[in-house]
Amino acid sequence: MNTENQESMAPQSEDQNHENLEQQILPTESEQAKPAVKNLEITGDINAHLTEAGKWGSFLSILGFVFVGLIVMVGFVVSIVFAFLPSAALGGSPDFPFPTFLFGLIYVVMGALYFLPLLYLFRFSSRIKQALKYQSQEKLSSAFQNLKAHYRFIGILMIVVLALYVLMFIVMIFAGLFAGMAGFLGMPA
8 A cells, every 4th residue: 555545544633633624614814815706707787887887987087187177277377366466355454374376276286186086987997998898807907906996095085074074173163162252251352
């Protein structure tokens, strides 16, 4: 008999049986990190849905690029106009706390913030159409990677906006309390 056959036929201890069973049943650490996905099939319905999602993504991203361009142009125009207008002409005092051209800068910053998620959406839509047209697994993966980046950016932006809302709400409450206390005590607010 072969020595390997003798070893396999030899009785194993309880611990060895348990370890062998764990190795067969439990996934390794690398298998746990990645979900076990068998080959997915893109059926006709799924193909139609993804194609339509690609078309709508293209439409929305191109429309978004146009609006971002308009927002940035308006920001530059507002900055230039406000830079040449004295702040008293805007109904404010001549010693306005910050330069008025910064109002236009807000539009430019908003346009810059909206550009990146639109770029991710455009990449998703163009790559999903290419993946379906050429049956490319690499393009499909890249498309969904861009979709993930799009939603991650939007999610982080929403968290930041909600945090700013909470912060503004707290500041308004304390400003109202201090103004009310100043009025109650007869001090100028």
